[in-house]
Amino acid sequence: MSLFENESVWAEKLNPIISKYKDKKHPLDYENLYQLMVMVILSAQDSDANINKIAPALFKEYPNLEVLSTATFDKLFPLVSKVRNFNTKASWLIEIAQTLKTDSNIPTSLPELIALKGIGRKSANVIMREMKAPAEGIIADLHVIRVAPRIGVIKEAKDGNTVEKRLMETLPKEIWGEIGMAISFLGRETCRPTNPKCPECPIQNDCHYPLKTI
Structure with missing residues (x-):
């Protein structure tokens, strides 16, 4: 054979x-699509366990994209500083938030997801699977x-x-x-x-x- x-x-x-x-459910401890997207971006080259640890404080301060879109790097930095490559990832998150503006604009299709900073095919596939979108x-x-x-x-x-x-x-x-x-x-x-x-x-x-x- x-x-x-x-x-x-x-x-x-x-x-x-x-x-x-x-x-x-994926090991990332998210509660909604916004949290999932943010945590998936942060988890690249890092552990799910580490992202789960920093997530509560992050989402308490920035509960949705609308609030995150008002963030500055200096304000976001303390909340993600224990994440690998936090400088780049923080910039990505702020840019995505300012682009999408509200949680309702977060896409769940592969082409739209990978067009966002910090989201590659693996991350997009994770988001789509968790949201039960048709697999691409x-x-x-x-x-x-x-x-x-x-x-x-x-x-x-x-x-x-x-x-x-x-x-x-x-x-x-x-x-x-x-x-x-x-x-x-x-x-x-x-x-x-x-x-x-x-x-x-x-x-x-x-x-x-x-x-x-x-």
């Missing part, structure tokens, strides 16, 4: 993790970049855009909306970088990683 199989085969093999993680791509975060090749779905790649492209070429569109986050959750909980919990894995019988460990 080939290591890389057609989309119908992999769709069936990945169904157990899609079923397990379908509709499970597949989430390819650090966990997906690591786990998808380990499972055997795609060949190894170093960047998220390449991983996303290969997954989109391999998997049917009807599972795009959930499969990225399902693989991400699998990587967070079970398919760890070291000492993965293979006996607990829902797709252990179809995963190619054990073949490399024999």
